[in-house]
Amino acid sequence: MACELALLGGKPVLPKGRRLETYSSLGPEETKAVVDVMNSGVLSRFLGAWSTDFYGGPEVVAAEAEFAAHFESKYAVSFNSWTSGLTAALGAMHIEPGDEVIVSPWTMSASATAILEWNAIPVFADIDPSTFNLDPRAVERLIGPRTRAIVAPDIFGHPADIHGLRAIAEPHGIQLLSDTAQSPGALDHGQYAGTVADIGGFSLNYHKHVHCGEGGVAVTNSSDLAERMRMIRNHAEAVILERPGFPRENMIGKNYRLSEIHAAIARQQLRKLSFQVAGRQEVARTLTAALQGLSGLTLPVVRSGYSHAYYVYGMVLDSKELGIPRRRIVEALKAEGLDLVFEGYQALHRLPIFRERLAYGSGGYPWSGAPEPIRLEPPSCPVAESMHDEAFLGISMCKYELGSDDLAIVISAFHKVWEHLDALA
Numbered sequence: 466m467a468c469e470l471a472l473l474g475g476k477p478v479l480p481k482g483r484r485l486e487t488y489s490s491l492g493p494e495e496t497k498a499v500v501d502v503m504n505s506g507v508l509s510r511f512l513g514a515w516s517t518d519f520y521g522g523p524e525v526v527a528a529e530a531e532f533a534a535h536f537e538s539k540y541a542v543s544f545n546s547w548t549s550g551l552t553a554a555l556g557a558m559h560i561e562p563g564d565e566v567i568v569s570p571w572t573m574s575a576s577a578t579a580i581l582e583w584n585a586i587p588v589f590a591d592i593d594p595s596t597f598n599l600d601p602r603a604v605e606r607l608i609g610p611r612t613r614a615i616v617a618p619d620i621f622g623h624p625a626d627i628h629g630l631r632a633i634a635e636p637h638g639i640q641l642l643s644d645t646a647q648s649p650g651a652l653d654h655g656q657y658a659g660t661v662a663d664i665g666g667f668s669l670n671y672h673k674h675v676h677c678g679e680g681g682v683a684v685t686n687s688s689d690l691a692e693r694m695r696m697i698r699n700h701a702e703a704v705i706l707e708r709p710g711f712p713r714e715n716m717i718g719k720n721y722r723l724s725e726i727h728a729a730i731a732r733q734q735l736r737k738l739s740f741q742v743a744g745r746q747e748v749a750r751t752l753t754a755a756l757q758g759l760s761g762l763t764l765p766v767v768r769s770g771y772s773h774a775y776y777v778y779g780m781v782l783d784s785k786e787l788g789i790p791r792r793r794i795v796e797a798l799k800a801e802g803l804d805l806v807f808e809g810y811q812a813l814h815r816l817p818i819f820r821e822r823l824a825y826g827s828g829g830y831p832w833s834g835a836p837e838p839i840r841l842e843p844p845s846c847p848v849a850e851s852m853h854d855e856a857f858l859g860i861s862m863c864k865y866e867l868g869s870d871d872l873a874i875v876i877s878a879f880h881k882v883w884e885h886l887d888a889l890a
């Protein structure tokens with residue numbers, strides 16, 4: 466007879482006092498790169514004036530060339546975060562105050578707040594329940610005369626349906642911004658995720674596949690979009706007079722510059738990316754083979770033509786079929802030692818900033834300043850809401866090593882909890 470659930474006083478699968486091993490992508494290569502930059506004496510070479518240094522120092526320039534080459538994109542533009550990158554991307558796309566930008570509610574907040582940066586209006590469209598990405602049919606219903614762009618996150622690492630979105634967007638001249646923060650290295654019909662949209666881009670923060678402290682990199686095949694992003698990144702307004710004829714809309718100079726130290730680390734991290742993604746894919750294959758057949762549990766899908774970068778291994782729980790609330794199952798898994806399991810993810814449209822329209826000041830701006838009537842009713846995204854509140858169950862893949870021993874523990878804990886579901890009911 467299997468031992469009893471740890472939640473009910475039994476012995477946990479992961480012995481007490483032991484933790485699942487955490488993962489670090491940092492090694493001596495990064496340390497050496499940092500020391501080399503320190504010894505060069507140049508920690509950032511950006512100059513907010515029209516000169517060669519306007520585009521940054523040697524590490525920044527080299528990092529951008531390497532990211533562009535790696536992702537087979539014509540241009541890569543670095544930033545001090547991907548939040549900055551998203552903001553610069555929308556500015557480069559000429560998003561105007563009062564424009565509407567359609568975005569997923571099932572994403573990190575910056576996908577939507579970047580829209581507010583330009584006084585534009587985020588319009589939330591519901592997600593597909595199997596990939597958790599924007600559902601093109603839900604997007605189509607929300608397209609109006611002021612829709613200018615779509616922000617499509619590749620959530621958890623599965624590329625969004627950019628082709629489906631493009632078919633809807635193109636007839637209206639709507640631009641596509643791919644938020645590929647969680648899917649670096651995932652493929653969409655042989656092309657890297659992020660390079661299929663007008664602009665895509667990656668985050669280099671601590672939680673992502675590869676990291677450099679803080680940072681972000683946009684990729685695009687448009688020289689215009691790339692140059693406008695570079696201008697916004699580095700005090701555009703200070704150099705615009707020296708560039709007569711350069712489009713001046715949204716050239717409100719920011720400082721979104723990446724330092725030489727961060728760029729040097731990012732270059733080393735990029736070399737490790739493919740290996741890491743392959744490792745996560747292997748872990749996911751093992752999980753899927755082992756968890757297949759657990760009742761009421763739907764495992765991640767990978768649509769034909771795509772590969773998945775597995776930032777998160779995302780599952781859907783049918784609590785009704787099981788007759789047990791998700792909270793109880795998660796508690797049982799955690800009690801067995803699985804810190805890496807989490808429930809729910811995000812329902813951005815319900816955050817007070819969007820629901821109560823309290824962003825700039827207290828007067829409801831930019832919603833109240835939108836030049837013509839827009840959809841002001843509270844947005845509703847029933848799929849995202851039920852996933853967040855009841856059904857979604859995730860395994861964090863980036864923070865953990867998940868070598869064969871730990872993976873065996875994760876798998877045994879799931880099986881043990883499922884064998885004792887009666888005791889949880």
Ligand SMILES: *Cc1c(COP(=O)(O)O)cnc(C)c1O
Pocket residue numbers: 546547548549572573575576618644646647667668669670673680681
């Ligand atoms: C991490 C993340 C961001 C923000 O990236 P930062 O570099 O932390 O600013 C944006 N979108 C998604 C989907 C993310 O996961």
